[in-house]
Amino acid sequence: MTNFDDSIELKSGVTLRNRLVMSPMTTEQSFFNGTVTRGEIEYYADRATGLGAIITGAANVQDGGKGWQGELSIAHDTMIPELTELASAIHARGTKAFVQIFHAGRMTNRATLSGEQTVSASAVAAPRPGAETPRAMTIAEIHATVRAFGDATRRAIQAGFDGVELHGANTYLLQQFFSPHSNRRTDEYGGDVSGRYRFIGEVLDSVFAAVDQYADRSFVVGYRVSPEEFEEPGIRFDDTLWLLGQLRDSRLDYVHISLNSYDRVARSDDYQDRPIIAYVHEALQGKLPLIGVGGVRTRQDVNNVLQDAEMVAVGQQLLYDPTWAVKLAQGADDAMLSVPFKEAVEFVPLNTPLYNFAAARYRGRVNI
Incomplete structure (x- = not known):
């Protein structure tokens, strides 16, 4: 069995000193314009010791992709100096620094966007209280957003980060294009799974083009995915297995599954014999490492996740127990929150x- 303190070399050539990763979490600590704050830098630095990597909370790639107040942004070159400070603070603890990049799509509102209407694949509101109806993106806007993901990757490279994670989960824009609920398009970006995947594929191409052009060192690209949607119609687990097949054969360094509990079972009757994470791990066929996540608090939780994943992401436990990884390494389990x-x-x-x-x-x- 894989041990949490084993190092791992990713496809790009980046080596993590162990299998522990801080999960990306919303913290609302950035300035109003998305610039990193001193408190935010200290927050990540305080939790970096003993981890293989930190994945920051979501950073928007365009102003129109901002999801909430206090959100990190990587949409402008003016953000690079503070982002550099953030990456350096994490590196000072011997830990790799990844920044999660995203666009909120319809999962935001006019108030957050200074009066601008939200956008998505189609003009379909999210099924939640108070959700605003977005405007369907034009082809030109889609192309601009694809370029924005590439530009964000360039900024991450220039700021000294070791990688980016594409946030294709939690019902944000990348997932919205893949979902039959939010994507009702009849052009080349809609229709069957291949059409709905087109935006994701173009974003991946844009990101890797930026890596090839600007990276002067090994640079990680990961992808986070949510396995199912509750909406009708919505993403079903068979759709996700198809998506994993596309990701599996790409240049990605890892896939990060988004789960609130690592032992969660799929809603689909066809996939209830084992936890979701086991099916996802199997679908990747050993071609890409999987980051498992969801309610990890103890040594046993870590070991359980590593039965069906190569790495373990830890979220809320690190939020409230900043030295948890050190305690794990030192065998101080009784001192864990x-x-x-x-x-x-x-x-x-x-x-x-x-x-x-x-x-x-x-x-x-x-x-x-």
Whole structure:
């Protein structure tokens, strides 16, 4: 069995010192324009020791792709100096630094976009309370967004990051193009799975073109995917297996499955004999390493994930227990935070934006 402290060399040539990765999490710590803050840099630095890599929270590649206030941005060259500071702070702990890049698509609102209408593959609102109906992107806008992912990759390279992760999960734009719920297009970007995949494929081409042109060192490209949608129509697990087949044969360094629990079972009756992660791992055929995630808090959780994945992403546990990876390495399991996170938010030191975000999530309360 793979051990968490084994190193791993990815296809691009980048080597992680161990199999532990900090999962990308929303923290709402950036300035209003998406520039990295000093508190944000300290937040990542405080959690970097003992990890193989940190994946930052989502960074928008275009202003129109901003999903929430306090979100990181990689949409302009003016962001590069602070992004460089962030990457350097993570590197100072001996850890690789990846930045997750995305576009929110219909999963945002006019207030966040300073009055601009949201955009998506089609003019179909998300099935959630208060969701606004987006405008279908024009072909020119699609091409511009494809280029924006490539430009964001260039900025990540210039800022000193070791890689980017494409956020194709959590119902954001990449997933919206693949989903039959949000994509009702009748042109070359819609229709069957091949048409709905076209945008993803072009984004991958744009990202790798930027790597080939600008990277003066080995540079990682990963992809995060959500396995199923609840919408009708929506992405079903068979669709995801088809998508994994495309990703499996690409230049990607890894696939990162998005799950709230690593032992979650698929909704489809045809895939309930094993957890989703096991089917995904099998579908990758050993051609790409898989990052497993979902409720990892203990040594046993880590070992369980590594039964069906090459790496383990840890999210909320690291948010409230910044030295968790060090404790794991030192065998100090009894010192790991074990209380519910809704209790931890009240006594773990967090800066004001992060505390307000977490308190609103767990307690329904925000400081004014």
